Amino acid sequence: MGARDPNGIRPLVLGTFLSNGITRYVLASETCALDIIGAEYLREVEPGELVWITEAGLASFHWAKKPERKLCIFEMIYFARPDSLMHEETLYRYRVRLGEQLAKESPVDADFVMGVPDSGIPAAIGYSRHSGIPYEEGLIKNRYVGRTFIQPTQTMRESGIRMKLNPLKDVLAGKRAIIVDDSIVRGTTSRKIVREMREAGAKEVHMRISSPPVTHPCFYGIDTDSQDQLIAATKSVTEIAAQLGVDSLAYLSWEGMLAATGEDPNSFCSACFTGDYPVPVPDPLKRAKLRLEELAV
Numbered sequence: 001m002g003a004r005d006p007n008g009i010r011p012l013v014l015g016t017f018l019s020n021g022i023t024r025y026v027l028a029s030e031t032c033a034l035d036i037i038g039a040e041y042l043r044e045v046e047p048g049e050l051v052w053i054t055e056a057g058l059a060s061f062h063w064a065k066k067p068e069r070k071l072c073i074f075e076m077i078y079f080a081r082p083d084s085l086m087h088e089e090t091l092y093r094y095r096v097r098l099g100e101q102l103a104k105e106s107p108v109d110a111d112f113v114m115g116v117p118d119s120g121i122p123a124a125i126g127y128s129r130h131s132g133i134p135y136e137e138g139l140i141k142n143r144y145v146g147r148t149f150i151q152p153t154q155t156m157r158e159s160g161i162r163m164k165l166n167p168l169k170d171v172l173a174g175k176r177a178i179i180v181d182d183s184i185v186r187g188t189t190s191r192k193i194v195r196e197m198r199e200a201g202a203k204e205v206h207m208r209i210s211s212p213p214v215t216h217p218c219f220y221g222i223d224t225d226s227q228d229q230l231i232a233a234t235k236s237v238t239e240i241a242a243q244l245g246v247d248s249l250a251y252l253s254w255e256g257m258l259a260a261t262g263e264d265p266n267s268f269c270s271a272c273f274t275g276d277y278p279v280p281v282p283d284p285l286k287r288a289k290l291r292l293e294e295l296a297v
């Protein structure tokens with residue numbers, strides 16, 4: 001059995017494969033998991049749908065009274081893999097469009113564009129494509145350490161970053177670089193990356209972010225910190241730029257992020273950028289994660 005919540009906040013897909021001449025069904029969060037086992041993508045499980053797979057085949061029930069699609073936009077920006085399909089295209093293509101839009105909104109002159117591996121790379125390619133500024137690799141990722149932002153302590157996160165990315169000195173030395181990342185949550189990773197780029201000799205570092213400032217915590221299954229840990233919840237873009245040590249900083253607009261989906265902007269949750277939570281959050285949870293000023297509103 002597989003069930004999806006009435007808002008379809010998290011993705012869930014159905015695939016099929018043949019086993020001994022019989023069609024079998026498989027459920028996965030993302031289509032890239034189907035590719036691994038050689039299954040074919042059939043369709044997504046709808047918001048508020050329950051699918052029941054038995055020897056007899058597939059049965060479908062709609063259990064929610066008022067399903068209303070609110071897919072997590074952060075799945076499209078960062079969480080899901082770029083080789084997964086959403087809205088009948090890979091997320092790689094969506095993320096390239098985010099970078100193109102970012103270049104339209106926030107141009108800057110530089111010698112090259114680079115991405116923070118791996119999640120910032122498609123948007124960096126898009127930025128390069130739209131601006132005509134060459135794309136380069138300036139940071140090499142160590143593939144044997146995990147994602148930093150979900151590490152439980154600051155010390156673990158800092159050491160995680162040290163092990164994770166290594167700057168290419170002969171690419172960066174004496175150059176003006178545009179570095180593109182998918183988001184800034186606490187700013188820990190970005191600050192460290194900028195410092196390492198400067199130490200490697202970069203003359204100018206311009207940071208471009210392919211999503212708007214993250215100002216609110218998630219209450220729908222993503223373990224982000226409380227609001228006071230989010231750098232954009234308490235600081236302006238100018239203050240963040242100073243803290244990160246960049247020559248300039250710009251984020252993608254909320255409108256640009258949603259327009260690039262090509263879908264109805266109302267069919268997404270984007271609460272971590274706006275505080276507009278599509279599913280009511282119980283007060284004790286709010287009190288645990290939101291700042292006092294927000295609670296007073």
Ligand code: SF4
Nearest residue numbers: 072218269270271272
């Ligand atoms: S609050 Fe942000 S991370 Fe959480 S579901 Fe909404 S868009 Fe996704």
